[in-house]
Amino acid sequence: MTTGQQPRTYPFGEADRLRLHPTYAELRRSEPVTRVRLPHGGDGWLATRYTDVRTVLSDPRFSRAATVGADVPRTTPLVSRDTNILTMDPPDHTRLRKLVAKAFTARRTEMLRPRAEKIVGDLLDAVEAQGPPVDLIEALALPLPITLICEMLGVPVEDRVDFRRWSDKALALTAFAPEEIVAAVEDLRDYIAGLVAQRREHPTDDVLGTLVQARDEGDRLTEAELVNFGVTLLVAGHETTANQIGNFVYTLLTEPEHLAALRTTPDLVPAAVEELLRIVPLGGAAGFARIATEDVEIGGVTVPAGDAVLVSMPSANRDDAVFTHPELIDFRRETNPHIAFGHGVHHCVGAQLARMELQVALSALLQRFPALELAAPVEEIVFKKGRLVRGLASLPVRW
Amino acid sequence: MPWRIDVDRETCVGSGMCTAIASNRFVLVADRARAVDATVEPDEAVLDAAESCPMEAIVVRDEAGRVLAPER
Ligand code: HEM
Secondary structure (H helix, E strand, C coil), rough: CCCCCCECCCCCCCCCCCCCCCCHHHHHHHEEEEEECCCCCCEEEEEHHHHHHHHHCCCCECHHHHHHCCCCCEECCCCCCCCHHCCCCCCCHHHHHHHHHHHHHHHHHHHCHHHHHHHHHHHHHHHHHHCCCHHHHHHHHHHHHHCCCCCCCCCCHHHHHHHHHHHHHHECCCCCHHHHHHHHHHHHHHHHHHHHHHHHHCCCHHHHHHHHHHHCCCCCCCCCHHHHHHHHHHHHHHHHHHHHHHHHHHHHHHHHHHHHHHHCCHHHHHHHHHHHHHCCCCCCCCCCCCECCEEECCEEEEEEECCCEEEEEHCCCCCCCCCCHHHHHHHHCCCCCCCCCCCCCCCCCCHHHHHHHHHHHHHHHHHHHCCCCEEEECCCCEEECEECCEECCCCCEEE | CCCCEECCCCCCCCCCCCHHHHCCCEEEEEEEEEEECCCCCCCHHHHHHHHCCCCCCCCEEEECCCCEEECC
């Protein structure tokens, strides 16, 4: 490594639509694990190559639990004091993860496909009835994942106006004041705690009900873990997929040749979803730092014990050591081992659910509206600012 | 009473869940999981790995062939 060098300022810039900053490609070539300086919490390391990123995500010498309550390098203003599934290491992590793993397996998720198709069908009926132009974020991207995660968890979908408002703030970087972010997370907790209390009166067999039972009958998690888990599932369960539905449709509508390929060969949809997961960066920048619990050699440097390491999954997904012509969208890649859902113990719980939702949404949309197009010039399509994840403020379309 | 581990490499998506939970029991080979040893002495971590696999690609059986994990 080149010593004595100034750390790079990170993030490299404000997220620009769905583009990945060119510095990642440079770093993959010449400095795969580099020093970075974050807006909060000081300096750390950033890994950009596929193999190093996977190592940091799966090697037990890198801890998430060690970040709790610590002033680690991060993009968010607040120090995270929460213990939730994303901030736990095995065996605690395994204890929690096992409680919900069953509900989110490929098999269980596949059983929800007809329900997802019905929801999307109804939503698109409403779109047709309304007539162009329609904002697809409000009309499809948000209500599909919200309805499904609500039904799985047992959260009343009628409450969406409230929890949407809180959840939007909970994922803010600079879009809201720190006190507002804290208050929103508190509101989400109170809200889930209320649903937990209801389940103690009237047991249910939804995911929240299962967690309540695991606490009350098996003492397998604490009250705080239970409530935080509910919050995490509710927030992660809709913000991510909702933004990606919008981002994927935007990508297709601005890349006509790929859109045409999907229209002529609808069977390509599952492969297209994988490719879009690979190429569309959801996070604005790397988040969820890991702390090295001992000195670790990685990417030609020694990360000393106690240092924080960030990983860029979008950068890993464009590593030419793994993907041929990584900058190009190609729905016919032979293999596509992208890590858009992470890797190792924190690999996304909702990955199969998200895949299914994205497939159903894209298939139905293309089938229903063969002439779908943007209803505004691309420059006028606006992305939200100051958020952890990239997503459109609105996506006006016509047909 | 050894247990038998079967990993369906066709179903596996290489999430790395099992290799992280039971690192001495599973390895990723060509992006797919494989049991280090198909037969092991009883080990809770192997059950955890099978229960946590998003694809249910890991099946653990006892000597009599009874499925111990994953629960259906
Ligand atoms: C396109 C949609 C989605 C993407 C791209 C995505 C991405 C990710 C990634 C990258 C991680 C790992 C983060 C890390 O290790 O630092 C993760 C974890 C997680 N995701 Fe997702 N996710 C999506 C949808 C969902 C859905 C629908 C759910 C609903 C339950 C969900 C729930 C979670 C949870 C609970 C975790 C933490 C898992 C753990 O710590 O064991 N995600 N997701």
